[in-house]
Amino acid sequence: MVKQRRKLHRVQVEKAPRLGLIRPTPQGFIVTARLHDGQTPDDYEDVLEKLAHAWRVHGVRLVSWKPGRVTLSATLVDPLEMAAGLEVAAEGLLRVRVGLLDDGNPFVIDFRTVPHWLNVGATQSGKSNLANALIVGLSPQPVALVGFDLKGGVEFTPYQARLSALATERHECAGLLAELVAVIKSRMELCRQHRVKNIWHPRLPEGARPIPIVVLVDEMAELFLMADPDNEKEEVAAVATRLLRIAQLGRAFGIYLFVCGQRVGSDLGKGVTALRAQLTGRICHMVNDDETAKMCLGDMDRHAVAAARQIPPDRPGTAVVIGSDSRWHRARSAHVLEEEAEAAAEAYAHRAPSWQSLTAPFAGDAEQAAELDESEIEEFTEPDLEDLPV
Numbered sequence: 001m002v003k004q005r006r007k008l009h010r011v012q013v014e015k016a017p018r019l020g021l022i023r024p025t026p027q028g029f030i031v032t033a034r035l036h037d038g039q040t041p042d043d044y045e046d047v048l049e050k051l052a053h054a055w056r057v058h059g060v061r062l063v064s065w066k067p068g069r070v071t072l073s074a075t076l077v078d079p080l081e082m083a084a085g086l087e088v089a090a091e092g093l094l095r096v097r098v099g100l101l102d103d104g105n106p107f108v109i110d111f112r113t114v115p116h117w118l119n120v121g122a123t124q125s126g127k128s129n130l131a132n133a134l135i136v137g138l139s140p141q142p143v144a145l146v147g148f149d150l151k152g153g154v155e156f157t158p159y160q161a162r163l164s165a166l167a168t169e170r171h172e173c174a175g176l177l178a179e180l181v182a183v184i185k186s187r188m189e190l191c192r193q194h195r196v197k198n199i200w201h202p203r204l205p206e207g208a209r210p211i212p213i214v215v216l217v218d219e220m221a222e223l224f225l226m227a228d229p230d231n232e233k234e235e236v237a238a239v240a241t242r243l244l245r246i247a248q249l250g251r252a253f254g255i256y257l258f259v260c261g262q263r264v265g266s267d268l269g270k271g272v273t274a275l276r277a278q279l280t281g282r283i284c285h286m287v288n289d290d291e292t293a294k295m296c297l298g299d300m301d302r303h304a305v306a307a308a309r310q311i312p313p314d315r316p317g318t319a320v321v322i323g324s325d326s327r328w329h330r331a332r333s334a335h336v337l338e339e340e341a342e343a344a345a346e347a348y349a350h351r352a353p354s355w356q357s358l359t360a361p362f363a364g365d366a367e368q369a370a371e372l373d374e375s376e377i378e379e380f381t382e383p384d385l386e387d388l389p390v
Contacts, residue, residue, distance in 0.1 A: 017044075020069075027104040028057060028075040034068060041065040044072070045303055059102065063327075079104045080318060083332035088136045094212060094256070096137030098130060099317070099333035107331040109134065109258075111214065112200075113324045114281040115251035119260045120296045121285025126317035127260055128155060130283065130333045131216060132341040134258060135159050139348040144213045144358060146180070148173050150222035158338060162345035164213075165355040170223060174235055177242035179359050180215070180255060184246065187253040198252040211353055212254035215246070220261035224268040240271030247278035265291045282322040283331075286311040297322065304328035 020032035033044070044051075044062055051060045057074045064071045083100040091097050091108065099107035109117065121127035138145060144164045147156035153168035160166055167173040187199060187210055194204050199212075217223075223239050226232045247257055259279060266273055276295060284296040290309065297304040300322050307330065308320040321331040 025073070025104075027077070027079055028073070030063070030071060030073050032069055032071050035070065041070050044070050048072075061103065063103070073103060075102065075104070078102075080315075080330065080332040083107075084317065084335045086334040088133045088334050088336060090137045090141055093141060094138075094143060094214070096134055098133040098137065099331055101321070102330035107321065107329075107333065108323075109137075109281070110324060111212075111256040116247050116257040116279045117259065117281035117283060118264070118276060118279040118296055119258060119283040119285075120262070120264050120287060120292055121260075121283075121319065122262055122288045124313075124316060125285035125287070125311075126319065126333060127262070127285050128218075129317055129336055130319075131155070131218070131258070131260060132336040132338060133333055134214075134216070135162070135341040136336055136344045138214060139344040139351070142211060142351065144211050144353050146176070146213060146215045148176070148215065148217040148223075150219040155218045156216065158342045159345040161349035162352050164352050164358060170235060170239065173223060174239050174242070177239060177246065179355075180213070180246055181242050183213070183359055184249050184253050184255065191253070199254045210254060211358070212256065213358070214256050214258065215250075217257065217259040218261075220259050220272075221263055221268055224272055236269070236271075240269065240275070244271065244275050244278065247275055263287075263289065263292050264295045265289075266295065267291075283319050284308040284321075285317075285319040286313060286315075297328070300326070301328050 017033035023030045041062060048060045055074060057076050058078050059075050061073045062070055063073045079100050079102060086099060089097045094111040095108060097106045097108050101107050119127055119130060139162050145162055147163045147166040149156040149166065149168050156163065156166055165176055167176045190208065191197060196204050199209055224236055226236055246255055250256060264272060282296050282300065284293055287293050293305050293308045297308055297320060304320050304322060311318050317333045317335065319331050320328055322328045
Protein backbone atom coordinates (compact mmCIF):
# COMPACT_ATOMS: atom_id res chain seq x y z
CA MET A 1 0.00 0.00 0.00
CA VAL A 2 1.33 3.45 -0.98
CA LYS A 3 0.56 6.43 1.19
CA GLN A 4 0.65 9.93 -0.29
CA ARG A 5 0.29 13.15 1.64
CA ARG A 6 -1.28 16.05 -0.16
CA LYS A 7 -1.08 19.67 0.85
CA LEU A 8 -3.86 21.89 -0.38
CA HIS A 9 -3.87 25.66 -0.05
CA ARG A 10 -6.06 28.44 -1.35
CA VAL A 11 -4.89 30.18 -4.52
CA GLN A 12 -5.86 33.85 -4.78
CA VAL A 13 -5.60 35.01 -8.38
CA GLU A 14 -6.95 38.54 -7.84
CA LYS A 15 -4.12 39.76 -5.65
CA ALA A 16 -1.90 42.82 -5.71
CA PRO A 17 1.28 42.14 -7.72
CA ARG A 18 4.74 42.07 -6.20
CA LEU A 19 6.58 44.75 -8.14
CA GLY A 20 10.29 44.83 -8.86
CA LEU A 21 12.58 47.77 -9.53
CA ILE A 22 10.98 50.62 -11.49
CA ARG A 23 13.15 51.69 -14.45
CA PRO A 24 12.46 55.05 -16.16
CA THR A 25 12.04 55.35 -19.94
CA PRO A 26 11.66 58.41 -22.19
CA GLN A 27 7.90 57.82 -22.25
CA GLY A 28 7.30 56.58 -18.71
CA PHE A 29 8.67 53.57 -16.86
CA ILE A 30 9.10 49.79 -17.01
CA VAL A 31 8.47 47.49 -14.06
CA THR A 32 8.62 43.72 -13.54
CA ALA A 33 5.87 41.97 -11.58
CA ARG A 34 6.20 38.52 -10.01
CA LEU A 35 3.28 36.18 -10.62
CA HIS A 36 1.45 34.64 -7.68
CA ASP A 37 0.52 30.97 -7.67
CA GLY A 38 -2.31 30.41 -10.11
CA GLN A 39 -1.65 33.57 -12.13
CA THR A 40 -0.75 33.71 -15.82
CA PRO A 41 0.25 36.59 -18.14
CA ASP A 42 -3.33 36.59 -19.47
CA ASP A 43 -4.55 37.70 -16.03
CA TYR A 44 -2.45 40.85 -16.43
CA GLU A 45 -3.57 41.36 -20.03
CA ASP A 46 -7.17 41.49 -18.79
CA VAL A 47 -6.52 44.20 -16.17
CA LEU A 48 -4.11 46.54 -17.97
CA GLU A 49 -6.73 49.29 -18.17
CA LYS A 50 -7.36 48.99 -14.43
CA LEU A 51 -3.62 49.29 -13.76
CA ALA A 52 -3.44 52.43 -15.92
CA HIS A 53 -6.13 54.09 -13.81
CA ALA A 54 -4.58 52.87 -10.56
CA TRP A 55 -1.12 54.19 -11.49
CA ARG A 56 -2.51 57.45 -12.97
CA VAL A 57 -0.78 56.96 -16.33
CA HIS A 58 -1.94 57.11 -19.93
CA GLY A 59 -1.57 53.38 -20.63
CA VAL A 60 0.05 50.13 -19.52
CA ARG A 61 1.26 47.37 -21.85
CA LEU A 62 2.58 43.87 -21.21
CA VAL A 63 5.81 43.86 -23.21
CA SER A 64 7.29 40.45 -22.31
CA TRP A 65 7.03 37.57 -19.91
CA LYS A 66 9.09 34.75 -18.44
CA PRO A 67 7.99 31.87 -16.21
CA GLY A 68 6.86 33.46 -12.98
CA ARG A 69 7.12 37.11 -14.01
CA VAL A 70 5.86 39.69 -16.49
CA THR A 71 7.30 43.01 -17.64
CA LEU A 72 4.92 45.97 -17.84
CA SER A 73 5.53 49.24 -19.66
CA ALA A 74 3.66 52.39 -18.60
CA THR A 75 3.44 55.58 -20.67
CA LEU A 76 2.73 58.88 -18.94
CA VAL A 77 1.55 60.65 -22.11
CA ASP A 78 0.18 59.47 -25.44
CA PRO A 79 3.08 59.20 -27.95
CA LEU A 80 0.62 58.96 -30.83
CA GLU A 81 -0.22 62.65 -30.47
CA MET A 82 3.21 63.46 -31.95
CA ALA A 83 2.87 61.11 -34.94
CA ALA A 84 0.89 63.37 -37.26
CA GLY A 85 3.74 65.85 -37.64
CA LEU A 86 6.45 63.27 -38.37
CA GLU A 87 8.11 62.91 -41.75
CA VAL A 88 8.03 59.63 -43.62
CA ALA A 89 11.54 58.27 -44.10
CA ALA A 90 13.15 55.36 -45.91
CA GLU A 91 15.36 53.39 -43.50
CA GLY A 92 16.88 50.95 -45.96
CA LEU A 93 15.78 48.86 -48.89
CA LEU A 94 12.06 48.00 -48.65
CA ARG A 95 11.91 49.55 -45.18
CA VAL A 96 9.82 52.68 -44.49
CA ARG A 97 9.16 54.53 -41.24
CA VAL A 98 5.54 55.61 -41.53
CA GLY A 99 4.67 56.76 -37.99
CA LEU A 100 4.90 56.00 -34.28
CA LEU A 101 3.91 53.11 -31.99
CA ASP A 102 2.27 53.56 -28.62
CA ASP A 103 5.55 52.77 -26.85
CA GLY A 104 7.33 55.66 -28.58
CA ASN A 105 9.23 53.48 -31.05
CA PRO A 106 8.94 54.13 -34.80
CA PHE A 107 6.19 52.43 -36.75
CA VAL A 108 8.11 50.71 -39.55
CA ILE A 109 6.85 48.66 -42.49
CA ASP A 110 9.73 46.36 -43.43
CA PHE A 111 8.92 44.10 -46.37
CA ARG A 112 12.16 42.14 -45.96
CA THR A 113 11.07 41.06 -42.46
CA VAL A 114 7.29 40.90 -42.99
CA PRO A 115 6.74 40.42 -46.73
CA HIS A 116 2.95 40.79 -47.01
CA TRP A 117 0.55 43.18 -45.23
CA LEU A 118 -3.22 43.50 -44.81
CA ASN A 119 -4.44 47.07 -44.24
CA VAL A 120 -8.14 47.54 -43.42
CA GLY A 121 -10.16 50.56 -42.35
CA ALA A 122 -13.38 52.45 -42.95
CA THR A 123 -13.66 55.63 -44.98
CA GLN A 124 -11.69 58.52 -43.43
CA SER A 125 -9.88 56.15 -41.05
CA GLY A 126 -6.38 56.77 -42.46
CA LYS A 127 -6.09 53.66 -44.63
CA SER A 128 -5.36 55.58 -47.83
CA ASN A 129 -3.04 57.95 -45.95
CA LEU A 130 -0.87 54.96 -45.03
CA ALA A 131 -0.70 53.92 -48.69
CA ASN A 132 0.38 57.50 -49.53
CA ALA A 133 3.13 57.25 -46.90
CA LEU A 134 4.39 54.05 -48.53
CA ILE A 135 4.46 55.77 -51.93
CA VAL A 136 6.58 58.58 -50.45
CA GLY A 137 8.93 56.15 -48.69
CA LEU A 138 9.36 53.67 -51.53
CA SER A 139 9.60 56.10 -54.46
CA PRO A 140 13.31 56.96 -53.92
CA GLN A 141 14.25 53.30 -53.54
CA PRO A 142 15.32 50.91 -56.33
CA VAL A 143 12.03 49.00 -56.35
CA ALA A 144 9.20 48.57 -58.84
CA LEU A 145 5.68 49.58 -57.78
CA VAL A 146 2.56 47.94 -59.24
CA GLY A 147 -0.94 49.23 -58.51
CA PHE A 148 -4.33 47.49 -58.45
CA ASP A 149 -6.97 50.20 -58.04
CA LEU A 150 -10.53 48.91 -58.13
CA LYS A 151 -11.95 52.39 -57.51
CA GLY A 152 -11.63 53.10 -61.19
CA GLY A 153 -8.10 54.41 -60.75
CA VAL A 154 -8.88 57.42 -58.53
CA GLU A 155 -6.52 56.27 -55.76
CA PHE A 156 -3.32 55.40 -57.64
CA THR A 157 -3.63 57.26 -60.97
CA PRO A 158 -2.01 60.44 -59.48
CA TYR A 159 1.08 58.31 -58.77
CA GLN A 160 1.17 56.57 -62.15
CA ALA A 161 4.48 58.21 -63.06
CA ARG A 162 6.21 56.04 -60.44
CA LEU A 163 4.18 52.89 -61.11
CA SER A 164 5.45 50.28 -63.54
CA ALA A 165 1.90 49.02 -64.13
CA LEU A 166 -1.62 49.95 -63.06
CA ALA A 167 -4.85 47.92 -63.36
CA THR A 168 -8.26 49.52 -62.67
CA GLU A 169 -10.71 46.78 -63.75
CA ARG A 170 -10.92 43.19 -62.59
CA HIS A 171 -10.18 41.70 -66.01
CA GLU A 172 -7.07 43.92 -66.18
CA CYS A 173 -6.11 42.70 -62.69
CA ALA A 174 -6.44 39.09 -63.81
CA GLY A 175 -4.05 39.68 -66.71
CA LEU A 176 -1.58 41.65 -64.60
CA LEU A 177 -1.59 38.95 -61.90
CA ALA A 178 -0.90 36.33 -64.57
CA GLU A 179 2.13 38.32 -65.67
CA LEU A 180 3.33 38.60 -62.06
CA VAL A 181 3.09 34.83 -61.65
CA ALA A 182 5.06 34.54 -64.88
CA VAL A 183 7.72 36.81 -63.36
CA ILE A 184 7.87 34.43 -60.40
CA LYS A 185 8.41 31.51 -62.76
CA SER A 186 11.20 33.40 -64.53
CA ARG A 187 12.91 34.12 -61.20
CA MET A 188 12.50 30.46 -60.24
CA GLU A 189 14.65 29.52 -63.21
CA LEU A 190 17.24 32.12 -62.21
CA CYS A 191 17.43 30.69 -58.67
CA ARG A 192 17.75 27.13 -60.01
CA GLN A 193 20.66 28.16 -62.23
CA HIS A 194 22.55 29.53 -59.23
CA ARG A 195 21.31 26.81 -56.83
CA VAL A 196 19.69 29.19 -54.37
CA LYS A 197 16.17 29.31 -52.90
CA ASN A 198 15.60 33.07 -52.97
CA ILE A 199 16.91 36.14 -54.77
CA TRP A 200 18.55 37.52 -51.60
CA HIS A 201 20.95 34.60 -51.20
CA PRO A 202 24.65 35.66 -51.04
CA ARG A 203 25.57 33.19 -53.81
CA LEU A 204 23.41 35.08 -56.30
CA PRO A 205 25.60 37.71 -58.04
CA GLU A 206 24.54 41.33 -57.54
CA GLY A 207 24.38 41.83 -61.28
CA ALA A 208 21.90 38.98 -61.66
CA ARG A 209 19.67 39.92 -58.71
CA PRO A 210 16.28 41.10 -60.05
CA ILE A 211 14.61 44.27 -58.85
CA PRO A 212 12.05 43.80 -56.02
CA ILE A 213 8.39 44.51 -56.76
CA VAL A 214 5.86 45.94 -54.29
CA VAL A 215 2.22 45.32 -55.23
CA LEU A 216 -0.30 47.82 -53.86
CA VAL A 217 -3.92 46.61 -53.91
CA ASP A 218 -6.80 48.96 -53.10
CA GLU A 219 -10.35 47.72 -52.40
CA MET A 220 -9.57 44.02 -52.21
CA ALA A 221 -13.26 43.15 -51.85
CA GLU A 222 -13.91 44.28 -55.43
CA LEU A 223 -11.61 41.49 -56.65
CA PHE A 224 -13.88 38.85 -55.09
CA LEU A 225 -17.43 40.28 -55.31
CA MET A 226 -19.70 38.73 -57.95
CA ALA A 227 -22.83 40.45 -59.24
CA ASP A 228 -23.40 37.68 -61.82
CA PRO A 229 -21.93 34.38 -60.54
CA ASP A 230 -22.58 32.56 -63.83
CA ASN A 231 -20.41 34.95 -65.85
CA GLU A 232 -17.92 36.18 -63.24
CA LYS A 233 -17.14 33.02 -61.26
CA GLU A 234 -14.29 31.92 -63.53
CA GLU A 235 -12.67 35.36 -63.54
CA VAL A 236 -12.89 35.69 -59.73
CA ALA A 237 -11.42 32.20 -59.30
CA ALA A 238 -8.48 33.10 -61.56
CA VAL A 239 -7.82 36.33 -59.64
CA ALA A 240 -8.03 34.58 -56.25
CA THR A 241 -5.74 31.72 -57.31
CA ARG A 242 -3.07 33.98 -58.81
CA LEU A 243 -3.10 36.41 -55.89
CA LEU A 244 -2.76 33.51 -53.46
CA ARG A 245 0.19 32.09 -55.42
CA ILE A 246 1.93 35.45 -55.35
CA ALA A 247 1.40 35.64 -51.58
CA GLN A 248 2.66 32.08 -51.19
CA LEU A 249 5.80 32.42 -53.31
CA GLY A 250 6.47 36.15 -53.57
CA ARG A 251 8.82 36.53 -50.62
CA ALA A 252 11.46 34.23 -52.11
CA PHE A 253 11.42 36.09 -55.43
CA GLY A 254 11.19 39.71 -54.26
CA ILE A 255 7.46 40.31 -54.80
CA TYR A 256 5.61 41.83 -51.84
CA LEU A 257 1.94 42.60 -51.20
CA PHE A 258 0.26 45.52 -49.45
CA VAL A 259 -3.47 44.77 -49.62
CA CYS A 260 -6.05 47.37 -48.55
CA GLY A 261 -9.79 47.13 -48.05
CA GLN A 262 -12.71 48.83 -46.31
CA ARG A 263 -14.38 45.57 -45.40
CA VAL A 264 -12.87 42.09 -45.34
CA GLY A 265 -15.02 39.12 -44.37
CA SER A 266 -15.35 35.40 -44.90
CA ASP A 267 -18.55 36.04 -46.87
CA LEU A 268 -16.37 37.20 -49.77
CA GLY A 269 -15.34 33.59 -50.35
CA LYS A 270 -12.75 31.00 -49.42
CA GLY A 271 -10.09 32.84 -51.42
CA VAL A 272 -10.13 35.75 -48.96
CA THR A 273 -9.62 33.49 -45.95
CA ALA A 274 -6.78 31.63 -47.66
CA LEU A 275 -5.14 34.91 -48.70
CA ARG A 276 -5.48 36.34 -45.19
CA ALA A 277 -3.45 33.42 -43.82
CA GLN A 278 -0.50 34.46 -46.04
CA LEU A 279 -0.58 38.15 -45.03
CA THR A 280 1.55 38.16 -41.88
CA GLY A 281 1.50 41.90 -41.24
CA ARG A 282 -1.86 43.24 -40.05
CA ILE A 283 -3.01 46.86 -39.78
CA CYS A 284 -6.55 47.57 -38.59
CA HIS A 285 -7.82 51.16 -38.53
CA MET A 286 -11.28 52.13 -37.33
CA VAL A 287 -13.80 49.73 -38.90
CA ASN A 288 -17.57 49.71 -39.05
CA ASP A 289 -18.15 46.03 -38.17
CA ASP A 290 -16.74 43.38 -35.88
CA GLU A 291 -16.24 40.88 -38.71
CA THR A 292 -13.56 43.00 -40.40
CA ALA A 293 -11.65 43.50 -37.14
CA LYS A 294 -11.85 39.77 -36.39
CA MET A 295 -10.80 38.87 -39.93
CA CYS A 296 -7.77 41.14 -39.67
CA LEU A 297 -6.66 40.48 -36.09
CA GLY A 298 -8.79 37.74 -34.57
CA ASP A 299 -6.57 34.82 -35.60
CA MET A 300 -3.61 36.44 -33.84
CA ASP A 301 -4.77 38.13 -30.62
CA ARG A 302 -8.24 38.64 -29.14
CA HIS A 303 -7.06 41.68 -27.18
CA ALA A 304 -6.02 43.33 -30.46
CA VAL A 305 -9.59 43.00 -31.77
CA ALA A 306 -10.99 44.72 -28.69
CA ALA A 307 -8.41 47.52 -29.02
CA ALA A 308 -9.25 48.04 -32.70
CA ARG A 309 -12.96 48.41 -31.94
CA GLN A 310 -12.14 51.20 -29.47
CA ILE A 311 -10.40 53.46 -32.02
CA PRO A 312 -12.42 56.72 -32.07
CA PRO A 313 -13.50 58.34 -35.35
CA ASP A 314 -11.72 61.59 -34.45
CA ARG A 315 -8.26 59.93 -34.50
CA PRO A 316 -7.58 59.30 -38.23
CA GLY A 317 -4.42 57.37 -38.90
CA THR A 318 -4.66 55.43 -35.63
CA ALA A 319 -4.54 51.66 -36.02
CA VAL A 320 -3.77 48.42 -34.24
CA VAL A 321 -0.70 46.81 -35.80
CA ILE A 322 0.78 43.32 -35.62
CA GLY A 323 4.18 43.21 -37.28
CA SER A 324 7.58 41.62 -36.94
CA ASP A 325 7.47 40.99 -33.18
CA SER A 326 4.08 39.20 -33.43
CA ARG A 327 2.68 41.45 -30.69
CA TRP A 328 -0.03 44.05 -31.20
CA HIS A 329 0.60 47.77 -30.80
CA ARG A 330 -1.45 50.88 -31.22
CA ALA A 331 0.12 52.99 -33.94
CA ARG A 332 -0.49 56.19 -35.83
CA SER A 333 0.83 57.01 -39.27
CA ALA A 334 2.24 60.39 -40.25
CA HIS A 335 -0.12 62.67 -42.12
CA VAL A 336 0.81 62.62 -45.82
CA LEU A 337 -1.05 64.84 -48.25
CA GLU A 338 -1.94 63.47 -51.66
CA GLU A 339 0.04 66.34 -53.18
CA GLU A 340 3.16 65.21 -51.30
CA ALA A 341 2.81 61.63 -52.54
CA GLU A 342 2.17 62.86 -56.09
CA ALA A 343 5.23 65.13 -55.94
CA ALA A 344 7.38 62.20 -54.76
CA ALA A 345 6.06 60.02 -57.58
CA GLU A 346 6.88 62.69 -60.15
CA ALA A 347 10.32 63.42 -58.70
CA TYR A 348 11.38 59.76 -58.82
CA ALA A 349 9.58 58.72 -61.98
CA HIS A 350 12.96 57.86 -63.51
CA ARG A 351 13.34 55.04 -60.97
CA ALA A 352 10.27 53.21 -62.28
CA PRO A 353 11.37 50.27 -64.46
CA SER A 354 9.23 49.60 -67.50
CA TRP A 355 6.76 46.75 -67.23
CA GLN A 356 8.17 45.26 -70.43
CA SER A 357 11.63 44.97 -68.88
CA LEU A 358 10.20 43.15 -65.86
CA THR A 359 8.14 40.68 -67.91
CA ALA A 360 10.38 40.29 -70.97
CA PRO A 361 10.98 36.50 -70.67
CA PHE A 362 7.24 35.77 -70.92
CA ALA A 363 5.99 38.56 -73.13
CA GLY A 364 2.77 37.50 -74.85
CA ASP A 365 2.61 34.14 -73.07
CA ALA A 366 1.69 35.14 -69.52
CA GLU A 367 -1.45 32.99 -69.25
CA GLN A 368 0.47 29.81 -70.01
CA ALA A 369 3.46 30.81 -67.86
CA ALA A 370 1.14 31.56 -64.92
CA GLU A 371 0.33 27.87 -64.54
CA LEU A 372 2.62 26.57 -61.80
CA ASP A 373 3.04 22.93 -60.86
CA GLU A 374 2.58 21.90 -57.24
CA SER A 375 6.15 20.56 -57.24
CA GLU A 376 7.45 24.02 -58.14
CA ILE A 377 5.48 25.59 -55.31
CA GLU A 378 6.72 23.05 -52.76
CA GLU A 379 10.32 23.46 -53.93
CA PHE A 380 10.43 27.13 -52.98
CA THR A 381 8.13 27.16 -49.94
CA GLU A 382 10.04 24.57 -47.90
CA PRO A 383 12.40 26.06 -45.25
CA ASP A 384 15.87 26.91 -46.52
CA LEU A 385 18.18 25.08 -44.12
CA GLU A 386 21.21 26.99 -45.42
CA ASP A 387 19.76 30.23 -44.02
CA LEU A 388 19.39 28.82 -40.50
CA PRO A 389 22.05 29.62 -37.88
CA VAL A 390 24.35 26.77 -36.89
